[in-house]
Amino acid sequence: xxxxxxxxxxxxxxxxxxxxxxxxxxxxxxxxxxxxxxxxxxxxxxxxxxxxxxxxxxx
Numbered sequence: 001x002x003x004x005x006x007x008x009x010x011x012x013x014x015x016x017x018x019x020x021x022x023x024x025x026x027x028x029x030x031x032x033x034x035x036x037x038x039x040x041x042x043x044x045x046x047x048x049x050x051x052x053x054x055x056x057x058x059x
Contacts, residue, residue: 020028
């Protein structure tokens with residue numbers, strides 16, 4: 001029974017190098033946050049430009 005548990009522990013520990021660390025997750029979180037903010041600002045500018053262009057065209 002103990003060899004079965006040890007084999008299972010070895011199998012689980014073999015996968016550890018492939019898991020993300022806290023630093024990896026923090027880096028990805030910061031990158032995604034920057035991307036989301038940049039996309040929001042860009043989309044706001046595009047929509048504002050479309051609205052002003054449409055208003056100028058129809059006015």
